[in-house]
Amino acid sequence: MIEKRWIHFPPFTSEQEQIAQSLAESLKVSPSLATLLVQRGILDFDQSRDFFRPDIKHLHDPFLMADMEKAAERLIKAIESNEKILVYGDYDVDGTTSVALFYGFLKRIYPNLDYYIPDRYEEGYGVSWQGVEWAEANGYTLIVTLDCGVKSVDKVTVALEKGIDFIICDHHRPGDELPPAAAVLDPKREDCLYPYKELTGCGVGFKLLQAFCIKQGLDPETLYDYLDLLVVSIASDIVPITGENRILAFYGLQRLNAKPRTGIKALIQISGISGALDITNVVFGLGPRINAAGRIKHAKEAVRLLLSEIEEEAMEFAEEINKHNSERRNFDSSITEQALFMIENDEWFSNAKSTVLYKEDWHKGVIGIVASRCIEKYHRPTIILTQSHGKAAGSARSVPGFDVYEAIEECADLLEQYGGHTFAAGLTLPLDNVEAFRMRFNEIVSSRIQPDQLVPMINVDMLLELENITPKFYNILRQMGPFGPGNMTPVFESRNMTLVGRPFLMKEKHIKFDVKQNNSAVFTAVGFGMGHFYPDIVNGRPFSICYCLEENNFRDKKTLQLSLKDIKLH
Structure with missing residues (x-):
């Protein structure tokens, strides 16, 4: 095994120390929690309030995005002229959730539209020639792309000659030339002054609908019903959960946990996820299943599930997608084995x-x-x-x-x-x-x-004495979520552990043991894939740990446990 590097957060300046102390006093939290806030750029009471209680009213004005006025006007013109609109999305999670959100919302007020997802193997990524031909053959005069299109200069040019306009909603880096579309929405355009650059493709589509609602005098809050789809895209596309994404993810998770749409509810059930959903179990529980449709068969199946409103039908779709995911896992496992064998030999x-x-x-x-x-x-x-x-x-x-x-x-x-x-x-x-x-x-x-x-590295936020870990500490820590890139789950290091009892080796791969430090309470530590540490630990070799805190709910009894990231033997 490659030994990992533990990279500690740089020591605070005296000014940062004072800010942390001031925050601890004004928020009535421990110095450790105040330190975590300062590390995340939270420097005063007002910023803390916005961080702990994200407000959907703080979303940016969509018209700050380059071409948004043009995009909204073109969409309205298409609807007023009863044009056929094609919602065109990529085949991954971001693309399929984008299509479900955009098509699902627009279908409620405008019937003359359909959606199109390219075949991963026959057409490849982005706008395809087959897609343009299909749109022409079926009389579509406006295509709205989601999570793709910003580099499709040739296809958009040809489509324009055929009388097909494009509104492009993308978040990938543009090339040297933008397509000749009616509008190109992409926060990563060099000439785009939109304040937040890290939206997903689904997020850009959401902003277009937000602008559309404002223009049409519709209540933008009707869009918030679709935030469960948007948070799935944010989590699965591994974008920073900062700024606007954090607000959207915060409310999206609320929606996902309180009232998910029928298709997602079926997917949650089939995934076997128990307890509250967070970014992590969306990434590992829902994302791979949605992706599996496009990997194994066709991503249209994922959109069909996400749009489904009948429970029995949704469960059928979810079961089918779950089968694709099992098949995907088998391919993944056997090809990984072959690849590693090739490297090793x-x-x-x-x-x-x-x-x-x-x-x-x-x-x-x-x-x-x-x-x-x-x-x-x-x-x-x-x-x-x-x-x-x-x-x-x-x-x-x-x-x-x-x-x-x-x-x-x-x-x-x-x-x-x-x-x-x-x-x-x-x-x-x-x-x-x-x-x-x-x-x-x-x-x-x-x-x-x-x-x-x-060399793989683990970013360690701080040294923490086990005696500082209390239910109150964990409760405040949890409210610092949603965690993800840009606001990762805090990782702590605790040194000179005292083993309590004998460690367990689970399935020859995982390790579980009880530890304490000086006069602290006893905590259970679990390390998946860390079975190789067992011989040293069972033989009493001194060690330090780095870990995240999590709540274990076993037989309705909740306890705090240490989810190990690594062990350092001394």
């Missing part, structure tokens, strides 16, 4: 600073997941390629601090197509170029990646 692969693997029969729908699994074992930028329509098609994933999109861009002359962002990207290249690409990509990574980027 080839000296060049083992010693390289990157991983680029190709096998013609790997399932295209899971190669992104396999890339992530390889990074868990070999912490370095990874690209997994398979054969698709006579080409090598791949998914790239990166490690913190390394821009994989930039590295791929430097190999553009070997590629036919690529797109994505810092930590994840997709690419297509001729089969004959795979080896040359592997060598070039590894050269680029080797020349730029820092040695410490090749």
Whole structure:
């Protein structure tokens, strides 16, 4: 196992110390909790109030986004002229939730529309030629894209010649040229002054509907019924849960827990999630199942589920999607095994600073997941390629601090197509170029990646004495959510643990033990995948732990336990 680096939050300046002390007094919280707030940029009472109690009234004016006026006007014109509108979304969670939100809302007030999701394997990512042809054949004159389209200059140009207009709602980095659409909504446009840049594709679609409601004199609050879909996109697309996303996620989780729509309720039941939903169990419980529809069969199935309003029908759809997810897991597991075997049994692969693997029969729908699994074992930028329509098609994933999109861009002359962002990207290249690409990509990574980027790290927020962990401490800590990128669940380090009783080894892979520190209460610590620490701990070797706090509810008895991130032996 690679030993992880524990990276501690930089020590506070004297000014930050004073702010933390002042916050602790004004909020009547412990110094540790006040420190966590200051680390997150919360510096006074008013900011604390907004942080602990996000207010939906603080959402930005949608008309601050470039082209929003044009987009709203074009949508209204289409409705007033009874044009056929096509809602076009990507096949992942962000795309399918976007379509369900946009189509679901608009369908209630306007009947002349339909939705279209491209086939992952036949059409690929983004606006496809098949999609444009289908829209033309069926008489659509306006296409609203969601979570795609900002780089589809050629398709939008041709569609325009056929009398089809576009409103593009995207959140990916635009290329050098914007498509000639009626409106291009993308906070990442260089000329866009919208204050928050990290919306999902679903979030951009939500902002367009918000603008539409304002223009049409509709109560924007009717849109809030759709926040359960929006929070699923925010969680699953791994965007920062800061600013506007945090407000939307906060209210979305409330909706998800109090009154989820029929399709999502069925999905929650089939996922076996118990207790309150948070960002984590949306990411690991709901997201993969919604994604599985597009990976194994067709993402239209996911949209159909999300739009379903009849319980029996929704359960049928959810069960079908759950089967796809089980199938996806089997592919994921066997391909990961093959990929790791290839690395371990080839000296060049083992010693390289990157991983680029190709096998013609790997399932295209899971190669992104396999890339992530390889990074868990070999912490370095990874690209997994398979054969698709006579080409090598791949998914790239990166490690913190390394821009994989930039590295791929430097190999553009070997590629036919690529797109994505810092930590994840997709690419297509001729089969004959795979080896040359592997060598070039590894050269680029080797020349730029820092040695410490090749070692997994754990960001530790602070040292914490176990005696400071109380139900009140945890209750306030929990209110600092929703947690996710930009506001991660706090990670604590506690040193010089005293083992209480004998540790348990579960399924030869996981470890569980009771610990205390000096005169503290006894806490149960659980470390999944940390069974390799068992021999040292059972033999009494001293150790420190880093962990997150969580509540364990067993037989209606709630206790605080330590969810281990790592163990450091002394």
